[in-house]
Amino acid sequence: MKLSTHQPKIIVVGSSSIDLVMNTVQPALPGETVMAAQSENFFGGKGANQAVACSRLGTSVYLIGRVGMDPYGQQILRHLKDEGVNVAYISEDQDEPTGTAYVTSFDGKNSIVVVPSANRSLTPKKIEMAKDLFETADIVLVQLETSSEVLQQTYELCKKNKKRLGIYAAPATKLSDEIVDYATFIVAKKKDLSILFGEDRKEVILQKLPNKLFIRNDTNTTIYYDGEEMRYYQKEPENKAHNMGMGDAFTAGFAVALCHGNPIKECVKFGNDISLRVSAHRGSQRGLPHLRDLELK
Secondary structure (H helix, E strand, C coil): CCCCCCCCEEEEECCCEEEEEEEECCCCCCCCCCCEEEEEEEEECHHHHHHHHHHHCCCEEEEEEEEECCHHHHHHHHHHHHCCCECCCEEEECCCCCEEEEEEEECCEEEEEEECHHHHHCCHHHHHCCHHHHCCCCEEEECCCCCHHHHHHHHHHHHHHCCEEEEECCCCCCCCHHHHHHCCEEEEEHHHHHHHHCCCCHHHHHHHCCCCEEEECCCCEEEEECCCCEEEEECCCCCCCCCCCHHHHHHHHHHHHHHCCCCHHHHHHHHHHHHHHHHCCCCCCCCCCCHHHCCCC
């Protein structure tokens, strides 16, 4: 991945939360009570994960989101500021608490229940209030932990200002044709294809969306169609992976590389490299690398 002399300006529209992770000695089945060997708290939320990743990779990044007016919300705001993320467009909700995610982890596999709370009270009006940011952005990133109305408003502002739009389509929900057509790139999980596109045959979908759709799985493999043939890039962790936040890390890495003018192949490679770093650490943000720590050609 090559760096340009330009510092990219990236807007991230999305969620922030506190992840409550319970490491269990066996998977919990319906009707069962199991013991947790360890309990940990991490900063999370797909929007915050991507914003922190982009900031550590040397970009100027703004997060548009919402937290509760509570201790968790204050912790998140302080943390994001410390990470160099501009939080001027993160609003505080007096009625809804800060979003949380409850994660049960067993043998490297996670079951996650997300409680959006304040993230779901982010409204299109709040996105509109940040419309001036869109005029000078290099790219806008969005995920699906906020409402469909927020996604629509983000798309409309990108289209109005002729800005690139990157979507990490998780948690999966149906994407409209107009958003799919406009998006610069879409990152999706293989298991979510039928929900997102109404079709689960990846080769069929990929051929319809060349150099736009990037399908990932838990082994840090990315598959896409370059207009002539299917391309596969895999960089599997040597040890058992902690897969929380890997998709966010890939999305951020891909976007940063794209902003520096790299070809799609290099964007995919860089995204996978960033994702691999995350897998070596517990929590979605702990393993995100700083630009100074990377060996770039």
